[in-house]
Every structure is written in C-alpha cells, then in structure tokens.
Amino acid sequence: MSHSHSRAVRPAQLLALLLAFLSVSSLMGVVAAGMLVPVAGPTALAAKSVPSLFNELPGDLQTVAPAEESQLLDSSGGVIAHFYDKQRIVVPSANIADVMKKAIVAIEDKRFYEHNGVDATGIARALVTNLGESGRQGASTITQQYVRNSLAERGYLEGDAEQVSAATEQTTERKLREIKYALALEKTQSKEEILTGYLNIAPFGPITYGVEAASQRYFSKSASELNYLEAALLAGLVQSPVQYDPLTHPEAAQERRDTVLATMLDQGVITQKEYDEGIATSVDSMLHPTVSSEGCSGADSSKAYFCDYVLSQFLEDPAFGATRIERERLLKTQGITIRTTLDTAKQDAAYAALTNAIPVGDASGLNDALVSLDPRTGKVLAMAQNTTYGIEAGQTMSNY
Known part of the structure; x- marks a missing residue:
C-alpha cells in the first residue's frame, strides 16, 4: 500500500x-x-x-x-421489515x-x-x-x-x-x-x-x-x-x-x-x-424522507402478521443463539437477510378477500384469518387477517 x-x-x-x-x-x-x-x-x-x-x-x-440492520424479505426479494x-x-x-x-x-x-x-x-x-x-x-x-x-x-x-x-x-x-x-x-x-x-x-x-x-x-x-x-x-x-x-x-x-x-x-x-x-x-x-418503524410494526399492514410469525420462529430457534437475548442481538446487529416463502400477489389477494368479507373494525366484531400453504412443500404462501397490527386502541398483535 x-x-x-x-x-x-x-x-x-x-x-x-x-x-x-x-x-x-x-x-x-x-x-x-x-x-x-x-x-x-x-x-x-x-x-x-x-x-x-x-x-x-x-x-x-x-x-x-459495525452493527448493521437485518432484513426480512418476501419470495421475490421485496423487503417486508427491517430490524x-x-x-x-x-x-x-x-x-x-x-x-x-x-x-x-x-x-x-x-x-x-x-x-x-x-x-x-x-x-x-x-x-x-x-x-x-x-x-x-x-x-x-x-x-x-x-x-x-x-x-x-x-x-x-x-x-x-x-x-x-x-x-x-x-x-x-x-x-x-x-x-x-x-x-x-x-x-x-x-x-x-x-x-x-x-x-x-x-x-x-x-x-x-x-x-x-x-x-x-x-x-x-x-x-x-x-x-x-x-x-x-x-x-x-x-x-x-x-x-x-x-x-x-x-x-x-x-x-x-x-x-x-x-x-x-x-x-x-x-x-x-x-x-x-x-x-x-x-x-x-x-428532503424526500423515508421514515419507517423498526420491526414488524414497520411492515405493511397486510404483511405484519406474517412478519410476526417469522420473527417468533426465529427468536425461538437455538440455531441462532443459545438464548433469546443472543438471537435478538444477532438479528439487530449482524445484518442478516431472512428470505421467506411469502408470495406478495397471493398475500395481497388473501388480505383483500378477508377485508372485503369483513372490513377491518367491522361493527359486528367478527374477525377472519387465512393461511395459504403450498401442498407439495408446506411453504407458507400467504397469511392474513382482518385486523390492524399494533398496540394502539383498536389494534392487536395477536396472530390468529
């Protein structure tokens, strides 16, 4: 040099x-x-x-x-969430x-x-x-x-x-x-x-x-x-x-x-x-800012529950660390990429079908949910429900 x-x-x-x-x-x-x-x-x-x-x-x-953000991707490489x-x-x-x-x-x-x-x-x-x-x-x-x-x-x-x-x-x-x-x-x-x-x-x-x-x-x-x-x-x-x-x-x-x-x-x-x-x-x-929230709260509302499902699987898997704290630290500092099987087109169709049948916040108080699997492989292609993900009034983090 x-x-x-x-x-x-x-x-x-x-x-x-x-x-x-x-x-x-x-x-x-x-x-x-x-x-x-x-x-x-x-x-x-x-x-x-x-x-x-x-x-x-x-x-x-x-x-x-240095510590780097990790990303959760759908099957086509689109970003679902940042951690x-x-x-x-x-x-x-x-x-x-x-x-x-x-x-x-x-x-x-x-x-x-x-x-x-x-x-x-x-x-x-x-x-x-x-x-x-x-x-x-x-x-x-x-x-x-x-x-x-x-x-x-x-x-x-x-x-x-x-x-x-x-x-x-x-x-x-x-x-x-x-x-x-x-x-x-x-x-x-x-x-x-x-x-x-x-x-x-x-x-x-x-x-x-x-x-x-x-x-x-x-x-x-x-x-x-x-x-x-x-x-x-x-x-x-x-x-x-x-x-x-x-x-x-x-x-x-x-x-x-x-x-x-x-x-x-x-x-x-x-x-x-x-x-x-x-x-x-x-x-x-x-300025043309992109301001997004960290984690599944920052995911598109139609994909947030799938994000939550994948996150739960990751944090419970000892392959990613001996303790939950170690796994979370890995996720938030090591810049890993989690590629999933979610098909965005099928996900959007599933969410539209559910919310058209029973709108989010419907006066009936009824909720519906849907999971679509590939019968040959068992891969999750879509996962949706007619609720809004979050902790505010009228929202829920319960994954049906």
Missing part, C-alpha cells in the same frame, strides 16, 4: 504540540464536537511524561464490522458518490490525503485558535474519528458499557491512545479504506448510522446517487447528528449545510455557481 502523499510527523514534534494543545484546551475548558480533551492542567502530565505514557499504550487496533438498534447499511466505496467523499474530507479533515493519521498542522492551528479570541477548534482527523467510532462500536457489540465510555472519555490517555491507533491504522489500511470505513460507521442522525442509511432516510436514494448539495447536508451532520437533524431542525441543518458548501467552494470541490445555487435552496425542498 502506497502512502506517497503522507507527511511524516516526528513523534517529539507531535507530542510537544499535543501536550501544549491539551494544556491550553484544559485551561479554556474546550469541548468542541467531542473532539477535544480537557485535562487537569499542565501539572497533570508532570508525574508521567507524555512520551512515556504514549509508548506504554497499545497500538494494534482491530477495526470491527435494528442502529439503522445502518454497510456499502463498499464504489457505492458512495465521489462528491460525498469530497464533502466529508472538506469539512472534517482537509489534509486527510496529506497526513499519516494525525495532523500536526491541524493541532498547531487549533492551539493558536484556542489561545486567541477567534473561537475554539478541534484537531481530530478522519482517521482519529474512525478509531474513536470503531472502539465505541466494539464496546457496543460486546455489550461493554465501560468500553464505550472509554472510547469517548475526556482524558489525556484516551486522546493519546486514539493518536497511536490512528498512526498504526494508516500503515495497514489505505486512505480509501479508512474513508469508506468512516462513512459506514459515523452517526448521521439520532439512530441513523452510515452514509447509505442516511441517504435513504433523508433522500430516499442510494449514497451512490447523491448530488453535491445532498452530500453537503449529510457531511454537516456528523458534527452533531441530533442538533443538525434536518427533519427536526431544518434551520440549523441549513446553516450547517451552508458552512460545508463554503468549505467545499474554498477547496475547489464546487464552483461559485454551484455554491450560489446551493445556498439559495432550502433544506425542506431537498
């Missing part, structure tokens, strides 16, 4: 800059986008030198495959628009292709900024953010709350560990691999993780189809996914998007014409 564009950073220079940066950040109480690390002050590092602490930390980060704790769909680099990659680099780490995991220039710049009156600034590179997210994700997947906390704790040791991992990671992964990993693991909303899920949630399209304006909006979300959520805070999202557009213009990613047209476009007019 080639790193011909990487700029070597002398450890002594880097650690000296970092020590100064941490000290100033501590004195100013700096916390920006979760990227700065307050410490107790310069004297806190006196008992143990930074180089000594740095050398004692582990440096062999093994990145994890997740974190809404994420992992995609390869080829399925992410180039302008999305350029937008995230522009706003998060403009020297990404020049440094070797840690940006000494960025640390120095942040130090000067934090000493002055021009604001507060972080210095984490995309590689460092990828490390941080990977460590937190590993803790989440292992059910280790302490590990999750350690990945984001505001300590000097955490920052140094993150830097050492970042330097090591750049020796084993290419820039493209790191950037793709970051875009798949980073948060883009309250429960939306990774650029593909974000693209589908906000624009109902694949990340490969994003235009420059959509890419700018998504790139702005990672700094504060809840604060800048365009569905709930469109004004804040628009202000942040325009900041990203200005950065993209400054770095030659977009033209002046594109910038002018972009900032004149409201966020509301850009």
Whole structure:
C-alpha cells in the first residue's frame, strides 16, 4: 500500500504540540464536537511524561464490522421489515458518490490525503485558535474519528458499557491512545479504506448510522446517487447528528449545510455557481424522507402478521443463539437477510378477500384469518387477517 502523499510527523514534534494543545484546551475548558480533551492542567502530565505514557499504550487496533440492520424479505426479494438498534447499511466505496467523499474530507479533515493519521498542522492551528479570541477548534482527523467510532462500536457489540465510555472519555490517555491507533491504522489500511470505513460507521442522525442509511432516510436514494448539495447536508451532520437533524431542525441543518458548501467552494470541490445555487435552496425542498418503524410494526399492514410469525420462529430457534437475548442481538446487529416463502400477489389477494368479507373494525366484531400453504412443500404462501397490527386502541398483535 502506497502512502506517497503522507507527511511524516516526528513523534517529539507531535507530542510537544499535543501536550501544549491539551494544556491550553484544559485551561479554556474546550469541548468542541467531542473532539477535544480537557485535562487537569499542565501539572497533570508532570508525574508521567507524555512520551512515556504514549509508548506504554497499545497500538494494534482491530477495526470491527459495525452493527448493521437485518432484513426480512418476501419470495421475490421485496423487503417486508427491517430490524435494528442502529439503522445502518454497510456499502463498499464504489457505492458512495465521489462528491460525498469530497464533502466529508472538506469539512472534517482537509489534509486527510496529506497526513499519516494525525495532523500536526491541524493541532498547531487549533492551539493558536484556542489561545486567541477567534473561537475554539478541534484537531481530530478522519482517521482519529474512525478509531474513536470503531472502539465505541466494539464496546457496543460486546455489550461493554465501560468500553464505550472509554472510547469517548475526556482524558489525556484516551486522546493519546486514539493518536497511536490512528498512526498504526494508516500503515495497514489505505486512505480509501479508512474513508469508506468512516462513512459506514459515523452517526448521521439520532439512530441513523452510515452514509447509505442516511441517504435513504433523508433522500430516499442510494449514497451512490447523491448530488453535491445532498452530500453537503449529510457531511454537516456528523458534527452533531441530533442538533443538525434536518427533519427536526431544518434551520440549523441549513446553516450547517451552508458552512460545508463554503468549505467545499474554498477547496475547489464546487464552483461559485454551484455554491450560489446551493445556498439559495432550502433544506425542506431537498428532503424526500423515508421514515419507517423498526420491526414488524414497520411492515405493511397486510404483511405484519406474517412478519410476526417469522420473527417468533426465529427468536425461538437455538440455531441462532443459545438464548433469546443472543438471537435478538444477532438479528439487530449482524445484518442478516431472512428470505421467506411469502408470495406478495397471493398475500395481497388473501388480505383483500378477508377485508372485503369483513372490513377491518367491522361493527359486528367478527374477525377472519387465512393461511395459504403450498401442498407439495408446506411453504407458507400467504397469511392474513382482518385486523390492524399494533398496540394502539383498536389494534392487536395477536396472530390468529
């Protein structure tokens, strides 16, 4: 793997800059986008030198495959339901628009292709900024953010709350560990691999993780189809996914998007014409959201009871885990695909026949249900009833 564009950073220079940066950040109480690390002050590092602490930390980060949503499909491959704790769909680099990659680099780490995991220039710049009156600034590179997210994700997947906390704790040791991992990671992964990993693991909303899920949630399209304006909006979300959520805070999202557009213009990613047209476009007019519920509650009403039936079978099968908790965790984190025998045409016909005979919520109080099997194989082709699946008044989760 080639790193011909990487700029070597002398450890002594880097650690000296970092020590100064941490000290100033501590004195100013700096916390920006979760990227700065307050410490107790310069004297806190006196008992143990930074180089000594740095050398004692582990440096062999093994990145994890992040939690990914699972899908329940009908016989033709149509999606019936999604199962997740974190809404994420992992995609390869080829399925992410180039302008999305350029937008995230522009706003998060403009020297990404020049440094070797840690940006000494960025640390120095942040130090000067934090000493002055021009604001507060972080210095984490995309590689460092990828490390941080990977460590937190590993803790989440292992059910280790302490590990999750350690990945984001505001300590000097955490920052140094993150830097050492970042330097090591750049020796084993290419820039493209790191950037793709970051875009798949980073948060883009309250429960939306990774650029593909974000693209589908906000624009109902694949990340490969994003235009420059959509890419700018998504790139702005990672700094504060809840604060800048365009569905709930469109004004804040628009202000942040325009900041990203200005950065993209400054770095030659977009033209002046594109910038002018972009900032004149409201966020509301850009959005074409797909907002669906997790699990069988998010399934089409005619297929929800079949979904419930399959889910019950899955959660009771020891082949998918020793306990029900393990099976549910597998379903919600490992991105599995459950292919079923449900025939959508037959399912729609069955549901129509039932509800035409006795409408949903009929005053008679009568209910009807139907299951259609293939007599040769026993496969379930259709399963329907004339009730609405759910827990609200007038609904039921009882599968007849």
